[in-house]
Structures are given as C-alpha cells and as structure tokens.
Amino acid sequence: xxxxxxSNGPLETKKLATLFKANLQKGDVVLLKGEIGAGKSHxxxxxIQSAMYIKEEVPSPTFTLVQVYDTTIGSIWxxxxxxxxxYSDVIELGLIDAFGEEIVLLxxxxxxxxxxxxxxxxxxxxxxEGDRREIIFSTTSSEWKPRLDKILKDQ
Amino acid sequence: MxxxxxxxxxxxxxxxxxxxxxxxxxxxxxxxxxxxxxxxxNLHQEYGGVVPEIAARAHVELIDVVVEEALKIANxxxxxxxxxxxxxxxxxxxxxxxxxxxxxxLSASTNKPLIGVNHxxxxxLTPRLTDRVNFPYLVLLVSGGxxxxxxxxxxxxxxxxxxxxxxxxxxxxxxxxxxxxxxQPGGPSIEEAAKTGDxxxxxxxxxxLNREGCDFSFSGLKTALMRKRNDLIEEQGGLFKxxxxxxxxxxxxxxxxxxxxxxxxxxxxxxxxxxxxxxxSIAGGVAANKKIRQSLENIxxxxxxxxxxxxxxxxxxxxxxxxxxxxERFLNDDYDDMTLSARPRWPLDNKKSAILGSGxxxxxx
Numbered sequence: 001x002x003x004x005x006x007s008n009g010p011l012e013t014k015k016l017a018t019l020f021k022a023n024l025q026k027g028d029v030v031l032l033k034g035e036i037g038a039g040k041s042h043x044x045x046x047x048i049q050s051a052m053y054i055k056e057e058v059p060s061p062t063f064t065l066v067q068v069y070d071t072t073i074g075s076i077w078x079x080x081x082x083x084x085x086x087y088s089d090v091i092e093l094g095l096i097d098a099f100g101e102e103i104v105l106l107x108x109x110x111x112x113x114x115x116x117x118x119x120x121x122x123x124x125x126x127x128x129e130g131d132r133r134e135i136i137f138s139t140t141s142s143e144w145k146p147r148l149d150k151i152l153k154d155q
Numbered sequence: 156m157x158x159x160x161x162x163x164x165x166x167x168x169x170x171x172x173x174x175x176x177x178x179x180x181x182x183x184x185x186x187x188x189x190x191x192x193x194x195x196x197n198l199h200q201e202y203g204g205v206v207p208e209i210a211a212r213a214h215v216e217l218i219d220v221v222v223e224e225a226l227k228i229a230n231x232x233x234x235x236x237x238x239x240x241x242x243x244x245x246x247x248x249x250x251x252x253x254x255x256x257x258x259x260x261l262s263a264s265t266n267k268p269l270i271g272v273n274h275x276x277x278x279x280l281t282p283r284l285t286d287r288v289n290f291p292y293l294v295l296l297v298s299g300g301x302x303x304x305x306x307x308x309x310x311x312x313x314x315x316x317x318x319x320x321x322x323x324x325x326x327x328x329x330x331x332x333x334x335x336x337x338x339q340p341g342g343p344s345i346e347e348a349a350k351t352g353d354x355x356x357x358x359x360x361x362x363x364l365n366r367e368g369c370d371f372s373f374s375g376l377k378t379a380l381m382r383k384r385n386d387l388i389e390e391q392g393g394l395f396k397x398x399x400x401x402x403x404x405x406x407x408x409x410x411x412x413x414x415x416x417x418x419x420x421x422x423x424x425x426x427x428x429x430x431x432x433x434x435x436s437i438a439g440g441v442a443a444n445k446k447i448r449q450s451l452e453n454i455x456x457x458x459x460x461x462x463x464x465x466x467x468x469x470x471x472x473x474x475x476x477x478x479x480x481x482x483e484r485f486l487n488d489d490y491d492d493m494t495l496s497a498r499p500r501w502p503l504d505n506k507k508s509a510i511l512g513s514g515x516x517x518x519x520x
Contacts, residue, residue, distance in 0.1 A: 035381075036330055036333070036334060036377065036378075036381060037374075037377055037378035037381040037382075039378075041321065041322075041374065042321075042374065045321065056502075057318065057319075057320060059300070059301075059319065059321070059322075059323065060321060060322045060323070060326055060374075062300075062322075062326050062329075062330075063170065063299045063300035063323070063325075063326060064170075064245070064246060064247055064300055064499065065247055066247075066248065066499070067499065067500060068499060068500070092211065092212065092249070093249065094248075094249065
C-alpha cells in the first residue's frame with residue numbers, strides 16, 4: 001500500500017507529522033528514508049515535540065544513535081543508523097529489543113538489512129524544488145491501512 | 156578535604172572513545188598525571204579483528220586496559236586513588252552503562268567513593284581545570300553532538316542561555332564533508348579545503364542570525380549547501396576541486412558568522428544577567444577550528460572579556476575533564492552510591508528542560 005502527500009514546506013510537514021502522531025501506537029516501527037537534508041529529522045522532531053508533556057529540544061540522534069523520550073503517547077525511540085556499518089551493529093545497539101514494544105522512529109533504516117520488521121511503515125521524503133517535498137507512506141502490513149486513510153483524510 | 160592532595164580516577168565511555176585519567180588536586184591547582192584515550196583505530200591495531208564502532212562490548216573490553224594504563228603512567232596504584240569519577244551520561248547508553256558498571260565494581264571492591272559525572276559538566280568545568288577560572292563564567296560548548304551557551308554558576312548550577320534547536324555544528328561539519336566527498340571527521344577536512352577556497356562564491360544562509368536570543372539552527376545550512384552542490388553537479392556533471400574548496404570555505408564562513416554573532420549576544424546577555432563582564436570559554440571539538448577560535452578571541456579583546464580556551468586535547472572527549480568534574484564534588488564530600496545509573500539524556504540545566512523518565516535518580520551534581 002502506498003500513499004503520497006506533497007508538502008509545500010517545513011510547516012506543512014510539521015502539521016502532517018503532528019497528525020501522524022495522533023495515530024501512532026505502542027509497537028509501531030516507522031522507517032524514515034530520504035537523502036541528507038530531505039527532512040527526516042524535521043519530521044521526527046515535529047512528531048516528538050507535538051507529543052511532549054513539556055516542550056524540550058529534540059537534538060539530532062546522529063551522534064548518540066538513539067534518544068528515548070517519554071511522551072503522551074508512550075515511550076518514543078528516535079534512532080539514526082547513519083553512522084553504523086551494518087545490521088550487526090544494530091544488534092549491538094539493542095534496538096531490536098524495542099521493536100514491537102515501543103514506538104520507534106528510525107532514520108537511515110537501510111542499515112537494518114534483514115532485521116527490518118515486516119509490519120513497519122516506511123516514510124520516504126523526496127526533495128522536489130526548493131522547500132517542497134514528496135512524502136511517500138508505504139507498507140506491506142494491512143494493519144496500517146485504516147490509520148493511514150484517516151491521516152490522509154484529516155490532512 | 157583534609158588531605159594535602161588527592162588523586163581522582165576519571166573514566167569516560169559515553170561516545171566512541173574509551174578513556175581514563177589520573178588527576179591530582181592540591182591547594183595549588185590540578186595536575187593531570189595521565190590521560191589515556193583509546194578509539195576503535197587503536198583497538199584494531201592492537202587486537203586485530205573488527206570491533207563494531209558503537210559496541211558497548213568494545214568499551215567493556217577496553218575500560219580495564221585504559222584504567223590500568225592510566226594508573227601505570229601516573230605511577231600510582233588503585234589504592235592511592237581517593238575517588239572514582241565516571242561519566243554517567245548523556246551519551247550512548249551502552250557505552251555509558253559499561254563505564255558506570257565498571258566504576259561501581261571498582262568502587263565496591265576498593266571501597267573508594269563513587270562519583271557520577273555529567274559529561275557536559277566535564278566540558279563546562281574545564282576552564283577551572285586549566286585556568287582556575289572563578290564562578291560564574293560563560294562557556295560555549297560546541298562539539299559533534301552538542302551546542303550550547305552555559306553560565307556556570309557553580310559545579311552543580313548551570314544556566315543554559317541558548318543552544319541548537321536541531322543539528323550540532325560538529326555534525327553539520329561531518330555531513331557537509333560527506334556531501335563533498337571529503338574525509339571524516341569533517342571539521343579538519345573542511346578547514347583544510349577552505350584554505351584555498353573562496354568564501355564569497357556561494358551565498359549560504361546564516362540560520363537564526365538575526366533572530367533574538369542565543370539559539371542556533373544548522374540543519375537548513377546543510378540542506379542549502381547540498382542544493383548548491385547538486386546544482387553544480389547538474390550543470391557540470393560533477394564537482395571540480397575548486398568547487399569543493401569554495402563550498403567548504405562558504406560553509407565554514409556561514410558557520411563562523413553564526414557562532415561569532417551568537418557569542419557576542421551571549422556575552423551581552425551574560426552582562427545583563429550578572430552585571431559583570433564574563434570570562435568566556437569555549438569547549439568541544441569545534442574549538443579546534445582556527446578561524447572560529449581566532450574570531451572569538453578577537454571579539455573578547457574588543458569587548459574586554461577574558462578569553463579562556465583550553466588546549467585542544469582537553470576540548471575533545473577525554474577522561475581528565477571527567478576526573479576534574481568529579482574532583483569538584485569530591486571536595487564537597489558529595490558522592491554517589493550504588494544506585495548510580497546511566498542516563499542517556501541528561502540536560503545540565505534542569506530548570507529549563509524537564510527530565511522525564513531518563514533515570515530514576517536525579518542528578519546529585
């Protein structure tokens with residue numbers, strides 16, 4: 001299943017991320033794809049900040065690899081696999097223990113290899129001209145369909 | 156402290172490096188007797204085989220080695236040590252946990268007091284280690300993962316007056332270097348390439364430059380640079396060496412302009428808050444950038460502010476600064492017990508940011 005949304009700028013992406021958050025639940029794994037500068041962190045940051053009890057900063061997890069936030073929708077793991085070499089490093093990181101248990105937002109999920117959860121949702125952000133972005137939601141899991149339909153209807 | 160002098164063991168494992176240090180404190184100041192840093196590169200050389208860069212296991216395997224080496228080079232035994240300081244956060248959870256567990260074990264078996272240190276406090280207190288700067292003072296902490304202005308009121312009271320809302324500068328340098336096909340770490344590569352580059356060729360944004368306050372944003376700068384790069388590739392089919400140098404120079408200039416202008420603002424804000432001129436200090440790996448460092452020194456001269464820039468080896472991650480931060484608590488008989496736990500997120504200024512669920516125990520320091 002595939003749904004495409006066009007965002008005309010960071011503010012629209014932020015709204016979309018907030019809408020998306022309202023439909024997230026424990027155990028969801030969201031894979032954020034797109035080249036450097038596409039806005040993966042911006043999407044994740046907007047989502048996490050909209051779920052915080054008290055708004056605080058959401059730094060890029062590139063250096064620390066994983067940042068965990070306690071939010072109104074449960075514990076969110078924000079991870080970035082950019083610096084990892086391959087899936088063996090992912091095992092060392094303990095990230096797979098969170099799959100299916102917590103909400104996981106994962107940047108650079110290409111490094112997951114075979115560890116990629118089957119029921120995850122992929123959000124790919126493609127740079128169009130200027131600040132415009134094509135945001136593609138795709139998944140092989142039917143479980144996401146009603147939620148995605150709702151998000152796109154509200155949008 | 157009733158002693159003439161004390162020896163503090165510092166342990167640091169919050170990111171990719173594993174480090175240990177022996178610091179001597181006496182009434183005349185502090186003396187680093189040893190400071191050992193091992194990274195993956197050394198590990199490969201000595202042990203052979205591939206060790207995952209991020210693995211907690213790598214830290215576990217190295218911690219006892221670096222501690223032994225630190226003791227040996229300082230020519231002391233573990234029995235001579237008066238306290239054990241260890242980074243308890245923020246950082247990579249596996250790494251921090253390895254350090255904390257090791258320090259707890261060592262503390263239990265030797266009966267030496269245990270002190271959990273906030274890694275950022277280690278950096279923020281460095282001007283006291285090197286220049287014996289008195290409280291309060293102003294620090295700009297810029298590194299791979301952090302970027303913030305702090306007023307250091309005491310060793311357990313930090314006031315954050317600004318910081319990055321997205322990427323840290325070190326990260327922006329690394330990602331830019333990658334975009335331009337330069338070597339990692341990005342800081343030195345960009346600085347080198349920028350030497351023969353034209354900083355005026357590309358007009359890159361200075362994010363938040365004219366906005367009030369001392370906050371930074373670097374994510375948009377990286378994206379803007381990528382766009383210029385892509386345009387060039389589209390026009391020419393690739394990048395010439397001069398393009399890379401010019402892009403590097405333009406990027407460094409934008410970074411420089413933002414950091415310098417925000418520093419001026421932070422100094423002014425400090426004066427407003429405390430009614431006196433600060434000692435201004437810089438810590439973190441980005442302090443290595445000569446252009447940025449030189450300009451910060453210049454603005455301090457103009458503003459008649461004392462500039463304290465620790466030597467580079469103490470600006471990047473090391474265990475001597477962790478030992479020093481532990482020493483400040485040791486002097487106040489302020490110790491942790493066996494409930495000390497690793498805290499992956501641990502803001503220094505906990506008045507500004509709520510700490511939610513990031514460890515059961517609040518910061519003692």
